[in-house]
Amino acid sequence: MGDGPDHPPHVHEVDAWRPGVAGISEVLHAHFTDHAYPVHTHETWDLMLLDDGAVDFALDRRRHDATDASRVVLLPPGVPHDGRTVNALGFRKRVVYLTTDILPARLAGPAVDRGPILGDVALRRRVHRLHTALRHEGDAFEAQSRLAFVRERLLAHLEGRRVRPPGREGDRLAARLRELLDAHTTDGLTLEQATAVLHAHPTHLIRAFSRAYGLPPHAYLTGRRIDLARRLLLSGARPVDVAPAVGFYDQSHLARHFTRHLGVPPSRFATSHR
Incomplete structure (x- = not known):
């Protein structure tokens, strides 16, 4: 049967690219109205935002429904999963594929145990801002910063890590980063380079700078x-x-x-x- 009033046209829209940001192997933005992924695995962590619609999927042979756009889906590496549309409206999603340099593979077990759907509004906001930065190749420093805060939030879920606010050393650290940025304004600087020079954790460094100067380093x-x-x-x-x-x-x-x-x-x- 062809497409008609009772059979809306199939829509498969995919925009995929490999950003120049360490730790992200691929970015995928997609809209499907009729699609079913077979059971498969990835070497990466799949961090997904569901922007519209609903998707039904199984992770480690347990089925889940993602219907709430305020939530985040995290699928660990090496664990079988599938996915399919639920109705004719399909779904829109944005995915970043994170390497095990960002989240170690040993956390796959805790990720399955805790469940793949994370009801964390702050995490969703951070992932959304990461996607916005990844849209523009010239905003790598911002994307690296956004990724650091996404990683921090995910580790809080998987390992229960607590965030330590900057102490008295924060102002000195911020001043040193400002000097570094001033020295590399035109030739550029990566977050990894800055943290290596200053021997500081990425999110700690960004928080110290933001508190001292009222805006993030990027x-x-x-x-x-x-x-x-x-x-x-x-x-x-x-x-x-x-x-x-x-x-x-x-x-x-x-x-x-x-x-x-x-x-x-x-x-x-x-x-x-x-």
């Missing part, structure tokens, strides 16, 4: 680059040349952040005085 770095871009633009430089000169990935990366900061695109800002 936002501070972007602001510094915007300031440099303004000077070059007002000196007559073209946006296409300014972007790589101040550390942005390309002209569109510069335009997106510049417009968000100043309300006008770089080209318009550059010609406003003239």
